Amino acid sequence: MIAVIDYGAGNVRSVQNAFQRLGQEVVLSADHAKIRAADRVILPGVGDASWAMKSLKANRLDRLIPSLKQPVLGICLGLQLMCQVSKEKDTECLGIFNASVKRFPTNGLVPHMGWNDLEQLRGPLFQNLSGVDDFYFVHSYCAELGDETQAVCDYISPFSAALNRDNFYATQFHPEKSANVGNQLLLNFLAL
Amino acid sequence: MLKRRIIPCLDIKDGRTVKGVNFVGIRDAGDPVDLAKRYIDEGADELVFLDITATVEKRRTLLKLVERIAAVVNIPFTVGGGISAVDDAARLLAAGADKVSVNSAAVRRPELISEIAARFGSQALVLAIDTKYVEGEWRVFVNGGREITPLQTIGWAMEAEDRGAGEILLTSMDQDGTKAGFALELTDLVSKSVQLPVIASGGAGTMEHFNSLFQRTRISAGLAASIFHYGEVKIPELKTYLKTQNIPVR
Numbered sequence: 001m002i003a004v005i006d007y008g009a010g011n012v013r014s015v016q017n018a019f020q021r022l023g024q025e026v027v028l029s030a031d032h033a034k035i036r037a038a039d040r041v042i043l044p045g046v047g048d049a050s051w052a053m054k055s056l057k058a059n060r061l062d063r064l065i066p067s068l069k070q071p072v073l074g075i076c077l078g079l080q081l082m083c084q085v086s087k088e089k090d091t092e093c094l095g096i097f098n099a100s101v102k103r104f105p106t107n108g109l110v111p112h113m114g115w116n117d118l119e120q121l122r123g124p125l126f127q128n129l130s131g132v133d134d135f136y137f138v139h140s141y142c143a144e145l146g147d148e149t150q151a152v153c154d155y156i157s158p159f160s161a162a163l164n165r166d167n168f169y170a171t172q173f174h175p176e177k178s179a180n181v182g183n184q185l186l187l188n189f190l191a192l
Numbered sequence: 193m194l195k196r197r198i199i200p201c202l203d204i205k206d207g208r209t210v211k212g213v214n215f216v217g218i219r220d221a222g223d224p225v226d227l228a229k230r231y232i233d234e235g236a237d238e239l240v241f242l243d244i245t246a247t248v249e250k251r252r253t254l255l256k257l258v259e260r261i262a263a264v265v266n267i268p269f270t271v272g273g274g275i276s277a278v279d280d281a282a283r284l285l286a287a288g289a290d291k292v293s294v295n296s297a298a299v300r301r302p303e304l305i306s307e308i309a310a311r312f313g314s315q316a317l318v319l320a321i322d323t324k325y326v327e328g329e330w331r332v333f334v335n336g337g338r339e340i341t342p343l344q345t346i347g348w349a350m351e352a353e354d355r356g357a358g359e360i361l362l363t364s365m366d367q368d369g370t371k372a373g374f375a376l377e378l379t380d381l382v383s384k385s386v387q388l389p390v391i392a393s394g395g396a397g398t399m400e401h402f403n404s405l406f407q408r409t410r411i412s413a414g415l416a417a418s419i420f421h422y423g424e425v426k427i428p429e430l431k432t433y434l435k436t437q438n439i440p441v442r
Contacts, residue, residue, distance in 0.1 A: 109387055114194050136267065
């Protein structure tokens with residue numbers, strides 16, 4: 001069973017649909033016991049980091065998430081929330097990854113919206129995928145590069161398109177909206 | 193490198209895909225879900241569904257359709273038509289749409305843009321502008337192109353950006369349905385006036401029209417309807433061709 005963390009974020013429907021298409025049972029929940037018991041946990045999200053952290057704290061999910069032992073996948077804002085801090089309203093985040101999150105420089109179109117390719121792929125999420133595959137991004141903030149970077153995307157400047165530390169994985173792009181290559185990545189996550 | 197996007201648009205009436213010519217005259221073009229699946233297989237980068245009969249009693253039909261679409265579509269899709277309040281947007285996004293597009297209601301009450309952007313984020317809000325060249329200036333039209341407004345297109349696009357729109361879907365009514373090519377001067381002007389992705393719509397008839405659009409403007413995406421529905425331009429061939437012209441596409 002897959003638990004999608006329910007903290008009022010938008011766009012959770014498409015994440016649920018994507019795992020259902022892969023034959024998975026999915027629950028949307030804020031219940032600590034249910035989330036702990038799930039085989040896989042997804043931290044989805046689009047929107048504002050400061051609002052999201054307040055919402056996670058309201059249900060003490062900020063304590064729960066870093067303590068999880070099963071594979072956890074953060075998507076888009078989910079990745080940013082798993083970092084140390086976000087420049088978006090100077091928000092202190094979950095601190096799972098060492099990276100910090102900053103806004104894109106203003107010498108290009110923001111948000112970074114559309115399909116982009118990745119470089120320097122590594123780790124189990126990118127099994128059977130190559131740098132020529134494009135994934136769908138839509139975001140205005142991004143995580144810096146570091147030891148935990150699993151894939152690099154270059155838009156205005158290079159940033160972490162995916163991160164991993166222990167059982168925690170995250171993608172800045174939306175695998176659930178990235179057609180067949182996105183499906184492959186979700187299958188790789190399920191195979192962990 | 194960020195790719196230029198090719199976006200098929202499906203005009204929806206009573207749950208079916210239709211296509212008008214110059215905003216009048218309607219032809220049936222099939223089941224939207226079947227068509228959507230075909231476009232994903234062909235490599236469409238995104239889909240837009242515009243409900244042209246979004247009266248109050250038809251809204252439920254549209255929500256059901258959006259749920260059906262969301263269950264099978266694994267690329268981003270936008271839904272527009274008849275959205276006049278934050279709650280309308282909320283229902284469509286909850287049904288699985290990634291973005292909503294607003295048009296006439298935002299002209300009548302520009303705060304709608306700020307309200308939707310504040311609640312769901314700019315990335316969820318596409319401002320659609322229907323425009324036509326009238327007496328020496330680009331003017332904004334509403335109500336499916338039937339009604340002229342005092343707004344000038346460039347100024348309206350800039351105001352929408354300030355209010356938090358995440359993207360602009362720009363339709364040239366002069367070009368729409370003509371298959372004579374995109375309105376290059378207009379799209380270039382609008383895309384240089386805002387720091388937002390702009391989708392050009394209206395006039396695509398051939399693969400060369402997309403090439404000119406991407407070569408001569410910094411526009412992010414090209415949208416078309418009937419030429420894709422009726423197979424006059426096929427998306428895989430279009431993308432192969434654009435690659436030979438050094439346009440970055442997926």
